[in-house]
Amino acid sequence: RxxxxxxxxxxxxxxxxxxxxxxxxxxxxxxxxxxxxxxxxxxxxxxxxxxxxxxxxxxxxxxxxxxxxxxxxxxxxxxxxxxxxxxxxxxxxxxxxxxxxxxxxxxxxxxxxxxxxxxxxxxxxxTGNSIDAMTPHEILAKAETLQAESYSSVLRMQRTVQDTKQIGTDTLTTLSLQRARLRALDISAGAWSMQLSSAERAVQQYTSAIVSDMITFALIVAIALGLLFILVWKLSELPASVMRDSEPQVRWLTRVISPISEMPL
Missing domain, CATH: 1.20.58 (Methane Monooxygenase Hydroxylase; Chain G, domain 1)
Structure with a gap:
C-alpha cells in the first residue's frame, strides 16, 4: 500500500x-x-x-x-x-x-x-533596520528618540504618582470629615440622652410631689370628716333648750364644714 x-x-x-x-x-x-x-x-x-x-x-x-x-x-x-x-x-x-x-x-x-x-x-x-547597517547620524537620532520617549514615560509616571498622592490626600480628608461628623453625632446623641434623663427625673419628681400632695389632702379631708362626725354626735346629745340657744352657731359651723364634707376623696 x-x-x-x-x-x-x-x-x-x-x-x-x-x-x-x-x-x-x-x-x-x-x-x-x-x-x-x-x-x-x-x-x-x-x-x-x-x-x-x-x-x-x-x-x-x-x-x-x-x-x-x-x-x-x-x-x-x-x-x-x-x-x-x-x-x-x-x-x-x-x-x-x-x-x-x-x-x-x-x-x-x-x-x-x-x-x-x-x-x-x-x-x-x-538588514536595513539593524544597527550594523545604520550610520552614526542615524544611530544618534535613534538614541535621541529613545531618550525622548523615556523622558516622556518618566513624566507620565510622575504625573501618575502625583495623581495617586492627590487621590490619597482627598481620601484622607474625606475620612477625617466623616470622622468629625461621627464625633459630632456622638456628642449630640450624648446631649440628647442627658436631656431625656433630666426630663425623666423631673417627671418622676413631679409625679412624686403630686402623689404626696394627694395623700396629704386625703388625710386633711379624713380628719375634717372625723371632726364633723364628732361634732354632730356631740350636738345630738345636748338638751333641746341648749340646741335652741346655740342654733346660730350650729348653722355657721354647718356652713363652714359642709363644703369640706362634699369634697371628693
Missing amino acids: ASRATRAWWASAAPRRATAMFSLLPERIDQLVEAAADSEAELVSIVRRFRDRADGEQREHLLRDGARVVRNAHAALQELELELRGSTLPSPRAENIEADLRAQRTRIKQLQRSLNSSRERLLGGP
Whole structure:
C-alpha cells in the first residue's frame, strides 16, 4: 500500500525492518507511516534547498513550508502511536515499528532545529533596520528618540504618582470629615440622652410631689370628716333648750364644714 519511494526510503533507514513493517499492515497504520515518511523526505528537501538558496524571499517561503511540514509530521507520528496502541499487531512487530518511529521523530527534531537555527541567522543578520547597517547620524537620532520617549514615560509616571498622592490626600480628608461628623453625632446623641434623663427625673419628681400632695389632702379631708362626725354626735346629745340657744352657731359651723364634707376623696 505504501509507495515505492517510501518503501525504499524506509528500507534504506532500517533494512532489516522494512519488509516486516510494510507487509500486511492495517490500512490506517500504512497511511500514517507513508505520511510520516513523506513529511520527513519533504523536510530534508526543504533544508537542502534552504542552504543552497541565497534569496531572502525564497528562504522565508521555505521556512514557512518547513514549519508546516514539521507540524504535519508530528501530527502523523502522534496519531500513528495511538493507532499502534489500539492495534492487534504482534508485540515484536509493534515494537519494531515504535523503534523506527522514535528514530524518525529524532531525525525530524534535528531537521527542525536546523531550520530554527537558519531562521535565527536569517532574522539576526544585517538588514536595513539593524544597527550594523545604520550610520552614526542615524544611530544618534535613534538614541535621541529613545531618550525622548523615556523622558516622556518618566513624566507620565510622575504625573501618575502625583495623581495617586492627590487621590490619597482627598481620601484622607474625606475620612477625617466623616470622622468629625461621627464625633459630632456622638456628642449630640450624648446631649440628647442627658436631656431625656433630666426630663425623666423631673417627671418622676413631679409625679412624686403630686402623689404626696394627694395623700396629704386625703388625710386633711379624713380628719375634717372625723371632726364633723364628732361634732354632730356631740350636738345630738345636748338638751333641746341648749340646741335652741346655740342654733346660730350650729348653722355657721354647718356652713363652714359642709363644703369640706362634699369634697371628693
